[in-house]
Amino acid sequence: MNELQLKVLELLKEDARRDAELIATMLDRSIEEIKQVIAELESDHIIVKYATVVNWSKVDDEKVTALIEVQITPERGRGFEGIAERIYLYPEVKSVYLMSGAYDLLVEIEGKKLERGCLVRIE
């Protein structure tokens, strides 16, 4: 990763809609050069995709996000992987992190308000 690539990434990370022209001006490079850098970052999957940060609570106030700490017993030969995979197949699960410390997995879920009952049942 060279310095120019890093600077382009930093500018795009702040705002993915910045176009090559703006970035070229800010970094004092040609538009062509910036387009090339972005194309490379995309094809190398360093830039994975351009997503939108949505404030869902403004769209639907029934929606909630929760972080759940999960303790599991590793399976023989597969460790945490099998259970982690099972967990992230649930559509409500947005991410699963392997943690060090008092518990094993941190599961981020998104769904309707908690009063509606359990969102995901983890066996």
Next chain:
Amino acid sequence: MIKDKETVTPRKEMADYLSPMARGIKPSGIRRFFDLVSARKDVITLGVGEPDFTTPWHVREAAVYSLETGKTQYTSNAGMPELRGAIGQYLNDQFAVEYNPADEILVTVGGSEAIDLALRALITPGDEILIPEPCYISYSPITTLSGGVAVGIETFAKDNFKLKAESLQAAITPRSKVLILCYPSNPTGGIMTYEDWLPIAKIVEENDLIVISDEIYAELTYGSKHVSFAAVPGMKDRTILVSGFSKAFAMTGWRMGYACGHTDLIAAMLKIHQYTVMCAPVMGQYAALEALSPHGLEEKDRMMESYNQRRRLVVKGFREIGLDCHEPEGAFYAFPSIQSTGLTSEQFAQRLLEEANVAAVPGGVFGLGGEGHLRCSYATSVAQLTEALDRIGNFVAKVKQGS
């Protein structure tokens, strides 16, 4: 004896009790303008001369830790020895100037106090203080308060607002005593290179002047590295170098600055400092010490890069709008000319605020040579700058069409 609650009417108007010097100085033109701004909604302001970064966390944490460990007493009047040592080391590393922390460095309440102390220590009533303009707005009022006579020297956009030897020479009289320099410049963004300094140094020498060099924007140069006036051969003993942490380290609210110079000058300034403020705030001193650590310097560089990116955006924007904009090579201001619109800077700024909801400072408030320009600080977010440029572009097009 005056009884409780009994009111006694003063014999004169209250203003008549004030000293002629306090009465004589004008309120800050920037403040006056920004009182108008605060009354409006949805204004984008390019007005304030202040970083948009919050002080980096590790610097804030150093101040918090100093409180936790009970560091709440006065420090040595000149500032903590460790901090003076760090400032000396920093100035030497960055700008190749050498000061002895023991008696050539004084930690002050912002660069502002350092300027005040320097002028008070030097001025005998009637002395002429040479001030290249357009410039930072505090030099002339403080000169007046100290009994000096401020003599403006106009600088021009065609010279990128550099101070020219001819202009300096023309302003000199037998009463000239002090030259105030501020490069990189607020409000123009102009800088002086080593070659630019040489003829100035010659005149300073020939006329036996003392220089107050306000180098608070020294870290903010884009292209060539800042050359301190004190680093010009023969100039160190004639120069009081003023700087501080407000701009480069994003620490305006902490009020941390310093002055460096010949021990006799610093000793005189220290006397005034002792009687007026005792010492700079101790938490701020701990924070400043952290700001000069390797980690702090790294953060500073990160912020500099970000200003530079925004500077390019703004200069290009003004040029596309059709406003002449000399390349600002330092500080975080662009100073485009608005003469092509046929408006005065005051009219332009006023109408820009009312009709386009963008606030910037009319160049006229910065003294000679400022009229016809607008000071725009680009220390604000890219989104705001882009929007502000759009609004200014539409406004200028409208004015040029004559409506």
